[in-house]
Amino acid sequence: FIASPRPAALPTQRRSLALSNTAANQAVAEVLSDALPYIMEHTGETIVIKYGGHAMEDAAASLQFAKDVVLLKSCGVNPVIVHGGGPQIAAMLGRLNIETSFVEGLRVTDTDTVDVAEMVLCGKINKGIASSIKQAGGRAIGLSGKDDNLILADKLQKVITDPGTGISKMLDLGYVGEIKKVNTKIISDLVAAGIIPVIAPIGVDERGQTYNCNADTAAGAIAGALKANRLLLLTDVKGVLSKEGELFEELTTERVSELMRDGTITGGMIPKLNTAVNAVKAGVGAAIILDGRARHALLLELYTSGGAGTLIKG
Numbered sequence: 001f002i003a004s005p006r007p008a009a010l011p012t013q014r015r016s017l018a019l020s021n022t023a024a025n026q027a028v029a030e031v032l033s034d035a036l037p038y039i040m041e042h043t044g045e046t047i048v049i050k051y052g053g054h055a056m057e058d059a060a061a062s063l064q065f066a067k068d069v070v071l072l073k074s075c076g077v078n079p080v081i082v083h084g085g086g087p088q089i090a091a092m093l094g095r096l097n098i099e100t101s102f103v104e105g106l107r108v109t110d111t112d113t114v115d116v117a118e119m120v121l122c123g124k125i126n127k128g129i130a131s132s133i134k135q136a137g138g139r140a141i142g143l144s145g146k147d148d149n150l151i152l153a154d155k156l157q158k159v160i161t162d163p164g165t166g167i168s169k170m171l172d173l174g175y176v177g178e179i180k181k182v183n184t185k186i187i188s189d190l191v192a193a194g195i196i197p198v199i200a201p202i203g204v205d206e207r208g209q210t211y212n213c214n215a216d217t218a219a220g221a222i223a224g225a226l227k228a229n230r231l232l233l234l235t236d237v238k239g240v241l242s243k244e245g246e247l248f249e250e251l252t253t254e255r256v257s258e259l260m261r262d263g264t265i266t267g268g269m270i271p272k273l274n275t276a277v278n279a280v281k282a283g284v285g286a287a288i289i290l291d292g293r294a295r296h297a298l299l300l301e302l303y304t305s306g307g308a309g310t311l312i313k314g
């Protein structure tokens with residue numbers, strides 16, 4: 001019998017503390033034990049996590065997010081991160097004195113704006129998240145939809161109808177991308193190598209033209225193409241709320257349509273729920289909308305009995 005050596009990173013003193021049967025240590029052990037069925041349930045699952053620009057504004061919370069992602073990976077989950085960065089793009093456009101506007105939740109994207117979106121998303125944010133995951137002890141590689149043609153896109157073709165006049169017209173949002181295809185090979189290669197993919201929602205067409213894609217839409221398309229077990233959409237509210245402000249813990253795709261028709265769901269929640277519904281229809285096990293600002297939101301959702309946000313299933 002050869003005793004396995006202690007990992008060098010853990011000093012002996014920590015070990016003796018951990019061995020002492022204090023109430024605090026006992027509580028930690030209980031929590032870990034209670035999580036066992038959930039850890040077993042999610043082992044081997046592919047979970048696409050959309051990490052939005054609002055959720056990442058606080059530096060301490062960002063590092064905590066990275067630690068939780070590494071914890072998931074250590075528990076056998078295959079997390080795939082798709083990030084946004086809307087507020088950060090807006091801040092950089094502001095510094096460059098470039099005006100910006102949104103139509104139906106999508107940023108009108110001219111040639112200057114697409115350059116800034118690509119620089120902010122693929123440069124600062126993407127590399128920052130990959131680096132935080134590394135600092136937290138994991139391995140991550142940052143990619144954009146241009147790497148290995150991961151996100152093949154085209155100019156968005158969207159028709160809107162004026163509710164007053166009933167007249168329809170084609171929206172021209174410039175270089176906003178509509179996702180045509182997700183090439184999952186590079187994602188599966190990285191996952192197989194134990195590396196967490198971190199993906200920026202910048203798409204490319206066959207001629208090499210760059211497109212700015214909405215990050216929720218990109219996360220949904222990637223989850224659908226991977227046939228992921230779960231899509232987690234981290235946002236800045238507890239989940240989907242009723243008109244009285246109560247959290248819906250679970251919604252079917254049919255109930256979502258009803259809530260859109262009766263005006264319970266409005267604004268930015270509409271594209272988010274459309275993404276969730278489309279992902280579920282594309283074969284994703286469930287989509288969950290949850291509060292990315294909450295401490296340990298991912299762990300609460302996956303490893304506790306209550307879950308954390310609104311679960312949408314078929």
Ligand SMILES: Nc1ncnc2c1ncn2[C@@H]1O[C@H](COP(=O)(O)OP(=O)(O)O)[C@@H](O)[C@H]1O
Nearest residue numbers: 052235236237239240241264265266267268269
């Ligand atoms: N029924 C609803 N439940 C929760 N949020 C809603 C609802 N209807 C509209 N919203 C709005 O949707 C917002 C989330 O969408 P958005 O701001 O686009 O999020 P993100 O920036 O995280 O992508 C909420 O902050 C809230 O203002």
Ligand SMILES: CC(=O)N[C@@H](CCC(=O)OP(=O)(O)O)C(=O)O
Nearest residue numbers: 052053084085086106107213215
């Ligand atoms: C076309 C379009 O609107 N693209 C988004 C991409 C970033 C994004 O979606 O970021 P959040 O998830 O933080 O909102 C934008 O330019 O803001």
